[in-house]
Structures are given as C-alpha cells and as structure tokens.
Amino acid sequence: MIDLHCHSLYSDGLLAPADLFKRALQSEIRILALTDHDTTEGLAHLHAAAATANISIINGIEFSTRWKKHDIHIVGLGIQLDSDVLNMCVKEQTHSRIERAIEIGKRLSRAGVSSAYEKACKVAGHERVSRPHFAEVLIQEGIVKDMKSAFTRFLARGKPAYVETNWTPIAEIIRVIHVSGGLSVLAHPLKYKLTRMKLNALISAFKDAGGAGMEVVSGLMTTLEVEEMAKLSQKYELLASTGSDFHGEGVSRVGLGRQIQLPSGCTPIWTKLELH
Ligand code: AMP
Ligand code: MN
Ligand code: MN
Ligand code: MN
Numbered sequence: 001m002i003d004l005h006c007h008s009l010y011s012d013g014l015l016a017p018a019d020l021f022k023r024a025l026q027s028e029i030r031i032l033a034l035t036d037h038d039t040t041e042g043l044a045h046l047h048a049a050a051a052t053a054n055i056s057i058i059n060g061i062e063f064s065t066r067w068k069k070h071d072i073h074i075v076g077l078g079i080q081l082d083s084d085v086l087n088m089c090v091k092e093q094t095h096s097r098i099e100r101a102i103e104i105g106k107r108l109s110r111a112g113v114s115s116a117y118e119k120a121c122k123v124a125g126h127e128r129v130s131r132p133h134f135a136e137v138l139i140q141e142g143i144v145k146d147m148k149s150a151f152t153r154f155l156a157r158g159k160p161a162y163v164e165t166n167w168t169p170i171a172e173i174i175r176v177i178h179v180s181g182g183l184s185v186l187a188h189p190l191k192y193k194l195t196r197m198k199l200n201a202l203i204s205a206f207k208d209a210g211g212a213g214m215e216v217v218s219g220l221m222t223t224l225e226v227e228e229m230a231k232l233s234q235k236y237e238l239l240a241s242t243g244s245d246f247h248g249e250g251v252s253r254v255g256l257g258r259q260i261q262l263p264s265g266c267t268p269i270w271t272k273l274e275l276h
Contacts, residue, residue, distance in 0.1 A: 001258075003033070003259070025053060028257070034057075035076075043057075043060075061090075070192055072192065077185060077241070078183055083179065112143070113137065123136045135151065174210050206236075206238075216240040217229070218259070240268055
C-alpha cells in the first residue's frame with residue numbers, strides 16, 4: 001500500500017508520528033507521506049521512528065490556500081525541509097492560522113464559550129490550532145454533540161465562527177512547493193462541494209499555475225467517484241496521487257493506507273518522487 005496523505009498530532013491528527021509509523025508497518029505500507037496542515041514539524045519525528053524499517057518516507061505538507069472564497073488544500077510531496085522559501089511560507093501560514101484561531105475564539109465567546117482559543121490550544125497541544133480542535137472544545141462544553149454538528153452549526157463556511165483567512169494563494173503555494181524540490185498536488189477535489197463546472201475551473205486554474213498532480217483517491221470514495229477523478233487527472237494531464245487523509249481512529253472512516261486502489265490508466269505520482 002501507498003499512502004501520501006495523513007496527519008499527526010503536530011496538526012489535527014490524533015497520533016504521534018511514531019505511532020503513525022507503527023500503523024504503517026501493520027498496514028504494510030511501502031511509501032508513506034506525512035502531510036500535516038501548514039507544518040513540517042512532525043517529519044523529523046517520523047524519520048527518527050522509521051530509521052530501521054523498509055518504508056520510504058516522503059516529506060509532505062498540506063497547505064491551506066484560498067481560491068475564489070474557497071479554502072483549497074494543496075499537498076506538497078518530496079519537499080526539502082531546509083528550504084528557506086518553504087520555511088518562510090510555513091511561518092506566514094502559521095501566523096495566519098493563529099490570527100484566525102484568536103478570531104474564532106472571539107466569535108465563540110459570543111456563543112457562550114469563554115477562552116475558546118486557549119482551550120483549543122490545550123486540546124491540540126500546540127498553538128497552530130485547526131477547526132477540529134475548536135469542535136472538540138464545543139463538544140467538551142456540551143454545546144454540540146459531535147464533530148459534525150460543531151461544523152454545521154459553528155465552524156463551516158458561512159456559520160457564525162467561520163473566519164475568512166488570508167491563506168497564501170494557489171499559484172504562490174505551487175511555486176513554494178516546487179522551489180523547495182517538491183511536487184504540488186490538489187488535495188481531495190470532491191471535498192469542496194463544487195459544481196462540476198467550478199471543479200473543472202479549479203483544476204484548470206491549478207494546472208495553469210504549474211500544478212503537478214491531483215488526488216484521484218482520497219479517504220472514503222466510491223468507485224464511481226474515483227473513476228471520475230481519474231478521468232479528470234487524464235484530461236488535465238495531472239499525476240495521480242492517493243491518500244487516506246487519516247487523522248486517527250474514530251475521526252477517520254478510512255484507516256492508514258486503507259483507501260481504495262488507484263485505477264489503471266493514471267500516472268502514479270510516486271513514479272516521479274525520489275524514494276529512499
Ligand atoms: P482548518 O485547517 O483549521 O481549516 O481545519 C480543516 C480540517 O477540519 C480538515 O482538515 C478536516 O480535518 C476538518 N474538517 C473540515 N470540515 C469538516 C467537517 N465538516 N466535519 C468534520 N471535520 C471537518
Ligand atoms: Mn485535518
Ligand atoms: Mn484537507
Ligand atoms: Mn488532510
């Protein structure tokens with residue numbers, strides 16, 4: 001199995017990189033990319049844990065970007081962690097994330113939750129909090145019953161605690177990924193709930209900006225959806241990527257490396273990655 005998209009507790013995943021690595025061994029994964037949101041902090045820990053085993057570790061990241069009022073995610077695969085351009089961009093993204101989180105906290109205080117940002121930091125164990133950490137706070141406070149209703153009532157786009165964020169635009173993110181030696185991948189194209197016309201416009205804009213690949217398989221998808229994404233990857237001449245988008249048991253419906261197979265006819269992105 002190959003898994004080129006997953007999260008650790010350095011972003012909004014539940015597992016430490018070393019525990020992710022144990023899962024990877026159990027799932028007989030041979031190529032694994034850790035792609036935390038806007039941070040590469042977990043990668044050194046993953047490399048340390050993987051030192052003795054026969055799994056190729058790919059340095060990854062999942063960047064948040066903005067395109068026409070939508071929050072679009074772009075994965076970078078095979079990036080060099082010591083790239084100044086990359087690290088500068090990560091720093092800016094972290095700044096945007098923290099500013100946003102403070103604003104989300106303010107909005108949630110109007111909904112009756114005091115110190116929501118501080119509480120979310122505690123849940124996360126770091127200050128670069130994601131919306132799932134706020135969702136967890138809302139659950140702990142007894143305001144919502146689960147993650148899903150935290151999003152539909154408070155955190156999703158258009159809801160009271162949704163904050164428009166000044167994420168780096170797609171073209172700049174693609175440039176940063178490529179300058180730091182990586183390949184850029186449009187993450188989970190069906191997650192944005194775009195009409196097929198808008199989705200084509202997004203993929204086309206991504207390709208025009210120099211984008212290298214797209215996730216044909218991401219998390220839980222039907223065979224039909226995968227076939228459709230495979231066709232789009234061929235239409236726009238994009239390399240095909242695959243990942244579980246695993247965040248941890250209980251929160252992810254697909255386990256690490258357990259997503260369905262990439263169909264034949266696409267060009268797998270790992271054929272272009274340097275494997276160690
Ligand atoms: P953020 O990077 O802070 O905008 O948070 C985005 C993360 O929230 C995604 O990577 C998912 O892990 C999670 N997420 C987004 N939308 C939902 C949703 N509707 N239900 C549950 N989790 C979600
Ligand atoms: Mn996430
Ligand atoms: Mn994502
Ligand atoms: Mn993800």
